[in-house]
Structures are given as C-alpha cells and as structure tokens.
Amino acid sequence: FEFGELENSLDKVLEARELADQHFGPRDERTLRAYLLQALLYGKLGELEIANELYQETLVIAIEQQGTNSNIVLQILDQYGRFFAELGEYEMADVVYEKAYLISSEALGAQDLRTIMRLQTLANNDADLQLYELAEQRLQDAQATLVTAVGAEALPTINILEDLAQLYQRQGKLRPALEPLEQSYALRTKVQGPEETQTLETKERLAELYRQLGRPDEAEPMFLEVIAASEQLLGIADPLVIDAKSHLAQLYENTNNFVASLRYYQEVYEIDQQILGDAHPNTAGDLNNLAGIYRRLGQLQQSEATYRQALQAMSAALGEGAPQTISIMNNLALVLESQGLYDEAEPLYQKALALSQVEQGKEHPTSLALNNNIAMLYEAQGDFSRAERTYQRVIELNKQVFGLTHPNTVASINNLAYLYLIDQKSEQAETNFLEAYEIWKELYGEKHQDTLKALNNSGRVQTQLGELEQAEETLVRVLELRTELFGGQEHEDVLRSMNDLAMLYFEQGREYEALELFQETLELQNKVLGELHPYTFETLNNLANLQHEMGELDYAYETRQLGYQRRNKFLNRILWVAGDNTRQSYINLYRPELDAYIRLLIELDDERTARDIFDISLRRKGLLLKITSETQQVVQMADSPELQVITEELTAARKELAALTLSGPTPETRNNFPQLINDLENRVNGLQLRLGEASAVFRQAIQQVSVKDVLDAVGEEHALVDFFTYRDENDEWSLCVVILNNGELYFYNYEELEPFKDMIMELRDYMMDVTVIEEDIKTIAQELYEPLWDPITEFLEDKDSIFLIPDSVLNVLPFDALVDFEDQYLIETLNLRLISSARDLVIDPLEPAEGDVLIIAGPDYDSDEISNSPEARLVASSKRSATVNSGIRMGNGLRGLNFSPLPGAEKEGKVIEEVAGDKERSTTFFTRAAAEEKELRSYNAEKVPEILHIATHGFFLKEQERLTKRIVGMQRGSQNPIPPPADNPLLRAGLAFAGLNPNAPLLGEIDTDNDGVLTAMEVLSLNLTGTRLVILSACETGLGEIHEGEGVYGLRRSFQEAGVDSVINSFWEVSDDGTQLLMTKFYDKYLDGFPPREAMREARLEMVKDFRWGSPFYWGAFAMVGRHE
Structure with missing residues (x-):
C-alpha cells in the first residue's frame, strides 16, 4: 500500500479478512478492521459503490456488536467521512464528521484530544462547504479547548492556528489571516526549531501571505531562506522547495522582475519534468506559469504555443473538465485575445465557462473569473456596452457568493471603473x-x-x-x-x-x-525604472507639453528629441520580438508623441525642421516592413545547418534584450543595468554582422543610414522630394514635405491632407474612365499640380532628375500625369524616380539574379482543383509558420474575396513570352488553372527569377473599424503595456491566384502555400534575392482604404524587402490592347539593355506622343518603384 501497489494490497487484505472471518468471526473488531481497510482500498481503486457499501455494512455491524460509542465505530466514521471528502461530497462528509464528533464528545469527553481533532476536521469540512462563519467558530472553539487541554505551545494548538489562517485566506481576508500565521511561525520556531521541516513549511506559507498582502520586501528574503534551508535539508526536488520557488517566481512577476521570475519558473519546470515526466499535471501547471511570463514579456506567440502544450498535457492527465484544465483554457483565451484573435478567444472563454459552470457551478470563483475575462474581452473589442453589462453581472454574483468585501468583488468593481475611465x-x-x-x-x-x-x-x-x-x-x-x-x-x-x-x-x-x-x-x-519604461516616456511627454505651454520651445525641443531617440531604441528592441500584428499596434500607439514632435519642429521653423523631419521619415516610414523583413530573413537562414546556431543565439539575445527593456532595472540589476543592456546590444550587433556575411538581403536590412548618407547619395545631379503625413492639433491628418537639393534641406508644410485626398481621387476617377477626353483630365491634373507640386519648384530649381517618396494617399497618385502651367505632363519635363525609402539610395545593391523570365498571368480564379483535393483540409499549422499562422487568422476579410476573370491577362502573358523569346530569353509561363500559388513557390525553391511578371488582381482590404477603441482600451495605466493588435497591413494586401474564389471560405483551414492568396507577408518569405524586376500588372492595389505610414506601400515594398530591385505595379485595370502595347514596348527596351526605369519611362513617353494612346488612362496607371539604376 505504501508503495502504491493497491491491487496487490487488496489481495492481501482479502486473504487477511477471510482468515479473520475463520478465526475470529465476521463480527469481531479485528475482522471489522480488515473490512475497513478493504473499503479504503476499493475507494482508492475507484470502485466507489463497493467501497460505500462496505463502509455502511461495516458501520452497521460495528454498532450492533461494539455499541455506538465504541472506538471502532469512531474509526469507521472518521474514514467514511474522508471517503466522501476526497470525492468532493462535502455535504455527505459533513453528516458523517458531525456524527463522529458528537459520539466522541459523549464517549471521550470534549476535552479529549481525539474529540478536539474531530471538531477541527468538521470545521475544515465546513470551510469546504463555504460555511465560513460556522467553520471559524468551531476552529476557535477547538483552539480554546486545546490551549486548556494541552497548552498554547503544543503542536495540535499550533496546527489549529494555521487552519484558522487558511480559512481567512480562503475568504480573501488576508489581514485577519496574518496574526494566527505569524503566531504559528513564532511558536514552531521556538518549539520545533527554525530548520525543522514543519517550521520551514509555515515560514513558506507566511512568506506567501506577505506576497499576497503586497509586502514583497518581507516575503522575498523569507522565500530565499526557505529555499536555501530546504534544498540542503530535503533536496532540490522536494515539494517545499518547488512551492517556495513557484511563489518566489510569482513575487518577481508581481514586481515586474520578469527575468528573475522566468528563471525560477524554468527551474521548477525542469525539476518536475525530470521527476514527474511531461504527462504529470504539475509539469503542465509549470508550463502554464511559463506561458504567463512569456505573455507579460510580450512574447505572445511563444506564450500561445506554451499554453497549448500545457492545455494538451493537463487535459490528458485530468480531463477537460478539471479545474486546472479550465484555468489553462482561460489563460490561452487571454493570450489569444492579446493577439487580437477575438474569434478564437471568445468561443474558448465560453467553452471554459460552460465547463466550469457544469463541473463547479455557476457561482464558483472560476466561473465568475471567466465571466470577468469575457467582459474584458468585450472591452478590448471596443464593445463597451456589453462589457459594462457583463462586469455589472459579475459584481452582483461576486457580492452574492463572497460578499462585497471579497478581493474578487473589488477587482471587478475596479475593472468596471477602468472601463468607465476609458469610455x-x-x-x-x-x-x-x-x-x-x-x-x-x-x-x-x-x-x-x-x-x-x-x-x-x-x-x-x-x-x-x-x-x-x-x-x-x-x-x-x-x-x-x-x-x-x-x-x-x-x-x-x-x-x-x-x-x-x-x-x-x-x-x-x-x-x-x-x-x-x-x-x-x-x-x-x-x-x-530605466530610460525606456512607459512611466519614463509619459513623464518626458508631459514635461515637453509643459515646456511648450510655457513658451520654452528650445527646451521642449530637447525633451521631444530625447523622447524620439529613446522611442527609436525601444521600438528597435521590442518590434523585433513582437508578434506581426502587435508590431503595427506599437507603431500606432506611439504615433501621437511622434506627431507632437513634428508639430513642434514645424513651429520652430528653423534649420532643425527639415533635418529632423527627414530623419523621422528615414527611421519611421516603412519601419514595420523593415523589421518584418529582418525577422523573415532570420527564419529562412535558420534552415541552414551552418547558420542555425547563430540565428538561435540572435533570437535568444533579442528576446532577452526585449525582456530587459520591458522589465527595466530591478533591485538586482539596477547598478549594472546599463552595462547589461550594452553587452546585449553588442552581442546582437555582432551576431547580425555574422548573418549579414551569409545573406546579402539581411545585410541590406540591417545597414544603418544617416541623413548625411542620403545627402551624399543624392549628390548634385539629383534632388529628392519626401512627402510625410502627421496629425495636427485637432487630430486631423496633415501633409508636409522635405526637399534635398544641392546638399541643402528645405521644408514645406501643406497642412490639411483631406483636400489632396479628394483631388487625387477625383483625378483618378477621371483617368480611369476611358470615355473622358484628355483635356478634361489635364484640367483636373493641373488643378492638383498647383497646390501640390508648384510650391516646391522653387526648392528644386532647375533639377529634372528627382527622387520621389510618397506617403499616404500620394502612394496612389500618378505623379507623372500631373500637368504644369505649360500644359505639359510632368513625365515630359521631369524624370521622376519613385522610391519607397531614402534608405534605398544608400544601401548596397544586391548581385543580380541570372534566372529566367517567370510569367504568371490570367489565373482561373474559379478553379476547384485545390478546394476539391484530399489535402485541402490539412490543418493549416502543419505547413504554416507560426508567424503567418497567427497573422492569417487576423485577416478575416480575406474570406470574402471574390474576383472576376481577367481575359486579357493571359494574352498579355503570351505577348511577353513572345517578346522574350525574340530576344532569346528563357521563359516559364503559367496561366489559367495552372497559375497556382504553389507554382511560384516551387519555381522559387529551385532558382531566383531575373524577372517576375504577375498579371492578376491585387487587393488591399480595410482596417478593422474598432482598432481605435482597442488602442484606447489598453490604456489602463499598466506598468508595461502590450498594445492590442492592429490589423496587420501586410496581411490585408496581396495577389490572387488560381482557385481563390472556391478557396476563400476555407482560408486558414487549407495549406497557405497554395490557397490562392499571396499576401504581402508571404512575399517576404520568398527568396527573390537579386531579382531585377517584378511587374504586377492589372493590379488594383491602390483602390482599397488608404492608410498613412505603411498602407498601400506594403505590397510593392514587400517585394523589394524580399530582394527585388524594382517593382512596377498598376493602379487600375487598363484595356488589354493598351497594357499589351506598353508591356511590349517596355520589354523590348529592357531586354535590349535599358535600365528598367528608363525602359518604362521611354515606353510611356512613346505612348504620350501617340494620338491614339496619349491619354493617361493607358500609360498613367503604371508606377515603378526602384532601388538602383
């Protein structure tokens, strides 16, 4: 029995009972003890009905033979009560325990130690029934009797004190619990000695109570002392050591020392894993704790994966309805919510709630906590009215179950207060x-x-x-x-x-x-707290606002600049390890402080204005894509055995750097915190340089670029025009521009952006309509030229070669089609060179690829070959990276995609194939049902194309409207906020391939490598290192919602981040004949050796001069973004 061999033990007991029957008779006390042991073993083996019958039979016989007040009857009642209590049948147990206590009082007397112990057991069972007042009264009676019977320093008296403390803790009465627990610890130390096991256990409980009371300075040294003494006395795997380490980890988590917390949780996990195995509930609980720290550190994908592992293990060990399983289910829902995966989080919360209500009751603390979390989910979604109703219901239930003054009740009241604050x-x-x-x-x-x-x-x-x-x-x-x-x-x-x-x-x-x-x-x-703590940033921003209000603009400038530089450092550390959706949220969350800095620079109106705004554009415009590209490159390099160790070390160092940034200095690290950060940054830089030696694309991504570098690159032959959007004092979008010319920087502020949006959309509407005469288009184009381009001509002087960086809605403006005061299109007088970032003028060019011309044109969007295939329902995660997996789930709008055929696209592809053939260039051509996403991936797995031509629909979906409320909703004043996810623009922009229409409802459930959608995020995973040109023909990328910063910019830029030098995309679908003519002219020149930009410009100029094709409808749709000539 002691070794857990219950079946063998039962066999021996059955033999003993038969012998007792033979020698002593079935009603002898010795035989009854054998029956009692037999009932115990049946209960342990799960044979509950047999065990219950044996207890009842044995009890009846004992009363008949030995009398009600006999010792054997009391022993049977004691064991029978434990049988019910262990099953959770506390009401049945209460009946039995009370019977035992009454008999014991009569037979042995109220002062007898055994009677007092039975009163103690009865009181603890009352606590299990939540009869707290009765339990408290009985424990106090037992304590008073014990003091009289055996003295205040006797161990039974000390034990009662701990039961009292535990009773108060169960009710959330932490302060009343403190006195009996402190008394118990003092008495044990005196009676049993400070190093005795029971004393150490009490000390650990007291330290945990101090932690719960918010007294970490008292709790921490006690935990450390218990750990040191217990490890020496009992070994590192003893439950006391594990409990102390777990609680110490919680203390560090509470005080935001996440690095130390993670270390102790990890130690506990490794011990349990080694001693108990992966399948044990304790090990699953450890994983749950680790996942919680990953969540606090902002490592949401790692947190989700760890919670899923914990949930699977706990479900297998204890079942889906076990309280521990339900708790992990709740935590997983919480981290899904943190990633913005509300469609997954809400049903998981509801499932956990339903299980908890069935298994534990509607008024159980877990059920109430789940209701509270569902309210917080509604709050995060911006559904404040549902959140308010749910919080109010939870508060009322908590009042009924626990009372007004319970911690659970007050926590819900506090949550409702925050909701009102946000609302x-x-x-x-x-x-x-x-x-x-x-x-x-x-x-x-x-x-x-x-x-x-x-x-x-x-x-x-x-x-x-x-x-x-x-x-x-x-x-x-x-x-x-x-x-x-x-x-x-x-x-x-x-x-x-x-x-x-x-x-x-x-x-x-x-x-x-x-x-x-x-x-x-x-x-x-x-x-x-450190320079990058949220509170420090808040004070910096408040100080800058005050200095500005006082008219101290130079001081305000110094403060704003300091905040900007620190935020750059913060974002570079955090965005690298943040989830793909959360990255955009960080950028959105801290945009207001950036806009305040820009407004101040504009107000200063001196040499700092142009210089610093250009620096902002250089560092912040396209930041999401830059970071995402870096992470994708590292993921790809991890597949190489030679680079795997370096990529793992880099990822670990990046995570540690982010963790230190979020936690800030702790008492342990405060003295050497700057050195720790500096060492980690040097390590990250060193590892990145080693990876850069192996990957030219990664070397490009991490290359540092300064304002001076760009000035030098622009030189005296060219000028640069960089448009930038910001929000004004009224929170309205405004437009400004920085011009670089002859080594000088100039600034011009247009103020309101909205009028330009209206004019650009009107011009596009005119240009997209083939029936509109050219003179009408020119009139509108000149009306836009006057307020947009004419004001900056004085800064450009006589330069005709101009690098142009648009922003926001200007990304979909055909600048070449603007008309000057001489009635000429800008393409006729200026060589406008569209680039995505000023970085592109400085970074080293890639070695050009020597592959074929790969053409994918005219996909059959209605092809059902993919959706009807046996592989279509494969679990998405089996072939999808965690990054893309979490992102695709955000793109619910993708499931509504549906496209009509592009009949001219196939012909376009054939024309290009013929032109390339005439120039003796090798081509690979996919069309109709064969134009599947997998063909691009299969080709790319073997070689890198020199030219990639895709004639298909493009899309850019709208952002979720509740984003603003979610951004506001996270402002709960937490010390280390992780913003709620934004809709990742890289998952809302993409290209359509064969089979998309029938596949669309299945997106997320079928293999994303061939689901008919290639998102901008997935483009980053392609190896296009050195591809000279990508052409996205018939692509309507610009017709969706326009967003500042990343926006429409995302799709074409993602090809460049994947290694492409130049990208051509069209803003609208041009007539088949017009597109084919332009592409024929372009390819003819490009394949003859023209640089791609010049080839496109010359082809378009020929069409401008042709009476039939001179309307911008034909040539104005195409924009080319390049890096190098």
Missing part, C-alpha cells in the same frame, strides 16, 4: 474607484499597494473632472502614503504619484511647481 464616463469611474478604495482599505489597510492604486486613480479622475482642489488633496495624500510604504521615492508607484501630482499642478496653472516636480520625477525614473 469617458468620469463620474461613474470616480464612484467605482472610490468604492474599490474603501473596500481595499478595509481588507488590506490604507497603506496597501492596491488600496493606494485605487485612491490614486480616483485622484486622476478628479483631475479630469476639473475637481482640482479635491484631486490635489487626494494625490498629495497618496504620494505621502506611498513614500512611507515604500521607504522613499525609489519605487514605481511613488513615481507614478509624482507624475500625476505634477500633471495636476500643470492643470492648475502652477507651471513652475509642475516643471520642478516633472524634472525631479524624470531624474528618478531614469535611475529606478
């Missing part, structure tokens, strides 16, 4: 924050961290409401209490208070007091 319902927010404050004050005392957080939030809301005197009283009080609680100013909560109080002074017009306090706060934050 700009300040008065309701204030009411709820104050209610949370009063409850936490009662639960934990006025100086508890949570209590003060609620009070501080109340003060912030009061500031928003204009209740400035009351706000000052509140915020000053919080600052005093926090300073006292944390022993000075060097704690993030104190610094939070200092910033909020300075903000109040700002609102009150006490500018110099605010200035002094902001500066003091910033100095401390740099030291305590």
Whole structure:
C-alpha cells in the first residue's frame, strides 16, 4: 500500500479478512478492521459503490456488536467521512464528521484530544462547504479547548492556528489571516526549531501571505531562506522547495522582475519534468506559469504555443473538465485575445465557462473569473456596452457568493471603473474607484499597494473632472502614503504619484511647481525604472507639453528629441520580438508623441525642421516592413545547418534584450543595468554582422543610414522630394514635405491632407474612365499640380532628375500625369524616380539574379482543383509558420474575396513570352488553372527569377473599424503595456491566384502555400534575392482604404524587402490592347539593355506622343518603384 501497489494490497487484505472471518468471526473488531481497510482500498481503486457499501455494512455491524460509542465505530466514521471528502461530497462528509464528533464528545469527553481533532476536521469540512462563519467558530472553539487541554505551545494548538489562517485566506481576508500565521511561525520556531521541516513549511506559507498582502520586501528574503534551508535539508526536488520557488517566481512577476521570475519558473519546470515526466499535471501547471511570463514579456506567440502544450498535457492527465484544465483554457483565451484573435478567444472563454459552470457551478470563483475575462474581452473589442453589462453581472454574483468585501468583488468593481475611465464616463469611474478604495482599505489597510492604486486613480479622475482642489488633496495624500510604504521615492508607484501630482499642478496653472516636480520625477525614473519604461516616456511627454505651454520651445525641443531617440531604441528592441500584428499596434500607439514632435519642429521653423523631419521619415516610414523583413530573413537562414546556431543565439539575445527593456532595472540589476543592456546590444550587433556575411538581403536590412548618407547619395545631379503625413492639433491628418537639393534641406508644410485626398481621387476617377477626353483630365491634373507640386519648384530649381517618396494617399497618385502651367505632363519635363525609402539610395545593391523570365498571368480564379483535393483540409499549422499562422487568422476579410476573370491577362502573358523569346530569353509561363500559388513557390525553391511578371488582381482590404477603441482600451495605466493588435497591413494586401474564389471560405483551414492568396507577408518569405524586376500588372492595389505610414506601400515594398530591385505595379485595370502595347514596348527596351526605369519611362513617353494612346488612362496607371539604376 505504501508503495502504491493497491491491487496487490487488496489481495492481501482479502486473504487477511477471510482468515479473520475463520478465526475470529465476521463480527469481531479485528475482522471489522480488515473490512475497513478493504473499503479504503476499493475507494482508492475507484470502485466507489463497493467501497460505500462496505463502509455502511461495516458501520452497521460495528454498532450492533461494539455499541455506538465504541472506538471502532469512531474509526469507521472518521474514514467514511474522508471517503466522501476526497470525492468532493462535502455535504455527505459533513453528516458523517458531525456524527463522529458528537459520539466522541459523549464517549471521550470534549476535552479529549481525539474529540478536539474531530471538531477541527468538521470545521475544515465546513470551510469546504463555504460555511465560513460556522467553520471559524468551531476552529476557535477547538483552539480554546486545546490551549486548556494541552497548552498554547503544543503542536495540535499550533496546527489549529494555521487552519484558522487558511480559512481567512480562503475568504480573501488576508489581514485577519496574518496574526494566527505569524503566531504559528513564532511558536514552531521556538518549539520545533527554525530548520525543522514543519517550521520551514509555515515560514513558506507566511512568506506567501506577505506576497499576497503586497509586502514583497518581507516575503522575498523569507522565500530565499526557505529555499536555501530546504534544498540542503530535503533536496532540490522536494515539494517545499518547488512551492517556495513557484511563489518566489510569482513575487518577481508581481514586481515586474520578469527575468528573475522566468528563471525560477524554468527551474521548477525542469525539476518536475525530470521527476514527474511531461504527462504529470504539475509539469503542465509549470508550463502554464511559463506561458504567463512569456505573455507579460510580450512574447505572445511563444506564450500561445506554451499554453497549448500545457492545455494538451493537463487535459490528458485530468480531463477537460478539471479545474486546472479550465484555468489553462482561460489563460490561452487571454493570450489569444492579446493577439487580437477575438474569434478564437471568445468561443474558448465560453467553452471554459460552460465547463466550469457544469463541473463547479455557476457561482464558483472560476466561473465568475471567466465571466470577468469575457467582459474584458468585450472591452478590448471596443464593445463597451456589453462589457459594462457583463462586469455589472459579475459584481452582483461576486457580492452574492463572497460578499462585497471579497478581493474578487473589488477587482471587478475596479475593472468596471477602468472601463468607465476609458469610455469617458468620469463620474461613474470616480464612484467605482472610490468604492474599490474603501473596500481595499478595509481588507488590506490604507497603506496597501492596491488600496493606494485605487485612491490614486480616483485622484486622476478628479483631475479630469476639473475637481482640482479635491484631486490635489487626494494625490498629495497618496504620494505621502506611498513614500512611507515604500521607504522613499525609489519605487514605481511613488513615481507614478509624482507624475500625476505634477500633471495636476500643470492643470492648475502652477507651471513652475509642475516643471520642478516633472524634472525631479524624470531624474528618478531614469535611475529606478530605466530610460525606456512607459512611466519614463509619459513623464518626458508631459514635461515637453509643459515646456511648450510655457513658451520654452528650445527646451521642449530637447525633451521631444530625447523622447524620439529613446522611442527609436525601444521600438528597435521590442518590434523585433513582437508578434506581426502587435508590431503595427506599437507603431500606432506611439504615433501621437511622434506627431507632437513634428508639430513642434514645424513651429520652430528653423534649420532643425527639415533635418529632423527627414530623419523621422528615414527611421519611421516603412519601419514595420523593415523589421518584418529582418525577422523573415532570420527564419529562412535558420534552415541552414551552418547558420542555425547563430540565428538561435540572435533570437535568444533579442528576446532577452526585449525582456530587459520591458522589465527595466530591478533591485538586482539596477547598478549594472546599463552595462547589461550594452553587452546585449553588442552581442546582437555582432551576431547580425555574422548573418549579414551569409545573406546579402539581411545585410541590406540591417545597414544603418544617416541623413548625411542620403545627402551624399543624392549628390548634385539629383534632388529628392519626401512627402510625410502627421496629425495636427485637432487630430486631423496633415501633409508636409522635405526637399534635398544641392546638399541643402528645405521644408514645406501643406497642412490639411483631406483636400489632396479628394483631388487625387477625383483625378483618378477621371483617368480611369476611358470615355473622358484628355483635356478634361489635364484640367483636373493641373488643378492638383498647383497646390501640390508648384510650391516646391522653387526648392528644386532647375533639377529634372528627382527622387520621389510618397506617403499616404500620394502612394496612389500618378505623379507623372500631373500637368504644369505649360500644359505639359510632368513625365515630359521631369524624370521622376519613385522610391519607397531614402534608405534605398544608400544601401548596397544586391548581385543580380541570372534566372529566367517567370510569367504568371490570367489565373482561373474559379478553379476547384485545390478546394476539391484530399489535402485541402490539412490543418493549416502543419505547413504554416507560426508567424503567418497567427497573422492569417487576423485577416478575416480575406474570406470574402471574390474576383472576376481577367481575359486579357493571359494574352498579355503570351505577348511577353513572345517578346522574350525574340530576344532569346528563357521563359516559364503559367496561366489559367495552372497559375497556382504553389507554382511560384516551387519555381522559387529551385532558382531566383531575373524577372517576375504577375498579371492578376491585387487587393488591399480595410482596417478593422474598432482598432481605435482597442488602442484606447489598453490604456489602463499598466506598468508595461502590450498594445492590442492592429490589423496587420501586410496581411490585408496581396495577389490572387488560381482557385481563390472556391478557396476563400476555407482560408486558414487549407495549406497557405497554395490557397490562392499571396499576401504581402508571404512575399517576404520568398527568396527573390537579386531579382531585377517584378511587374504586377492589372493590379488594383491602390483602390482599397488608404492608410498613412505603411498602407498601400506594403505590397510593392514587400517585394523589394524580399530582394527585388524594382517593382512596377498598376493602379487600375487598363484595356488589354493598351497594357499589351506598353508591356511590349517596355520589354523590348529592357531586354535590349535599358535600365528598367528608363525602359518604362521611354515606353510611356512613346505612348504620350501617340494620338491614339496619349491619354493617361493607358500609360498613367503604371508606377515603378526602384532601388538602383
């Protein structure tokens, strides 16, 4: 039995019972003990009905033979009660335990130790029934009796104290739990010694209570002492050591020391894995803890994968309905929500809730917690009304089950207050924050961290409401209490208070007091939290706003510039390891502070304006694609055995750098934090250089480019025009431009963007209509030329070779079709060279590919060969990278794609094949049903094409409308916010291939390598290193929603990031004859040796001069973006 060999043990017991029957008779006490042991073993083996019958039979016989008050009857009742309790049948157990206690009281007396122990057992069972008042009364009675019977320092008395503490903890009454637990620890230390196992266990429980009470400075050394003593006394694998390490990891997680937390969770996982195996519930629980830290560090995909692993293991070990499984299910839903995968998160939450309600009841804490998380999901989706209703329902249920003053209840009240704050319902927010404050004050005392957080939030809301005197009283009080609680100013909560109080002074017009306090706060934050902590950035932005308000523009400039430089550093560290959807959110989230910097630069109106705005464009425009391209290159290089180790080391170093950035300095790292960061950055740079030696594309991606580098590259022969959009003080999009000419930088501010949007769309409408006469088009084109191009001609002087970088809606403007005051198209007077980024003028060119001309034209969108294939329903994840997998799920709009045929596209492909053949160039041509996505991938797996010509539909889908609310919704004042995912523009832009129409409803369920859609994200995974030219013909990329920053820019730029030098795309579908003529002219010149840009320009100029083809409808649709001549 001791070794767990239950069946062998049962055989022996059956033999013993038969012998007892023979020698002593079936009603002898010794025989009854054999029956009792037999019932115990049947229960352990899961034979519950047999065990129950045996208990009842044995009890009846014992009462008949030995009498109700006999010792054997009491033993049977004790064991029978445990049988029910272990099954969770606490009501049945209560009946049996109470019977045992009453008999024991009568037979042995109330002062007998055995009677008191039975009262203790009955009280603990009452606690399981949530009869807390009765349980408390019985435990207190038992304790008082024990003190009289055996003394206050007897072990049974000490044990009762711990039961009392545990009872209070179960009710969330942490402060009442403290006194009995501290007494128990002091007594054990005195009676049993500080190094005795039970003393160490009590010490660990007390440390955990300190952690829960928000007293980490007391808890941490106790945990460390328990670990050191227990490892020496019991070994590293003892449960006490594991518990202490797990709780210490939680403490570090609570205090945002994620690196230390991860280390201890990892240690526990490795011990459990080695001792218990991967299939054990404890090991699955460890994975759950690790996944939680990955989530806090922003490593959402790794977190999701780890949660899935934990869920699978826990389900297999304990079943889907086990509380532990439901908890992991909830956590997985949470991380799916964090990635914006709401369509997956909500059903998983609902499934976990349904299981919890069935298995544990609607009023069980887990069920209530799941309801709370569903409310937070609605909040994250921007559905504030549903979130509010759900929070209110959860609060009412928590009040019914736990009472108003339970931590679960107050947490829900606090969540509702945050919702009101986000939804700009300040008065309701204030009411709820104050209610949370009063409850936490009662639960934990006025100086508890949570209590003060609620009070501080109340003060912030009061500031928003204009209740400035009351706000000052509140915020000053919080600052005093926090300073006292944390022993000075060097704690993030104190610094939070200092910033909020300075903000109040700002609102009150006490500018110099605010200035002094902001500066003091910033100095401390740099030291305590680090330069890249969210609180530090917030104070920097507030200080800059104040300096601007005071008219101190030069000081405001220095502060804004510092914030901009630090944010660049932050984004370069974080975006590299963030999920593909979350990257866009980070960029969106921090855009307002960038716009504030741009507005200040415009207001300064001096030499800094053009220089710094151009630097912003250089570093921020296309940042998403640059980072995504780097990560894709590393993923591809990991397939090489020679480079695998380097890529793994680089990824690990990047993750560690991001983790340190998010956590900031901790007490352990504060003194050497800058050195740690510097060492990691040097390591990352060194590893990247080693990878750059193996990959020219990666070497391009990581190449550093400065403003001076671009000035040198532009030289005296050319000029550069870089358009840039920003938001003005009214949150409206505005347009500006930087011009580089003759080594000088110039700036011009157009202000409002909206009129240009309207004019560009009107011009496009005219140009896209073949029935509109050319003179009407010219009139509209000149009306746009006057406000857009004419103002910058003075800066361009007589330059006719101009590099042009558009932004926002200008990405879909055919600049060559603008008409000057001489009634000439710009293509006739200027050589406009469209580029995606000024970086392209500086980075080293790639060695050109020597492959064929690959043509994919006129796909059969209705082909059902893919959707009807046996492989169509393969699980997507089996062939999809985690990056693309998580991203595709965001692109729900892709399932609505449907395209009509392009009959002229096939003919276009044949014409190109003929022209290339005439020039003795080898071609590969796919059309109709054969024009599948897999053909491009198969070809690309073997060689890199010199030219890739794709004549098909392109698309760019709209962004989800609730993005803004989700961005606002994450502003809960958390110390390390991970923004909710935006819709990744690289997953909303793409090209259509054969079979797309029947495949569209299955996207995400069939193999993404051949589903009929090639997204811009997937383009980055192609190897097009050195491809000279990609032509996207009949591509309607520009017709979707226009977005600033990445936007329409995404699809063509993704080909360049994959290694392509030049990309030609069309803004609308031109007539078949017009397209074929232009492409014939272009290929004829290009294959004769013209550079691609010149070949395209000359082909278009020939059409401009041809009466039949002179309308911009024919030649204006095509835009070429190149890197090098």
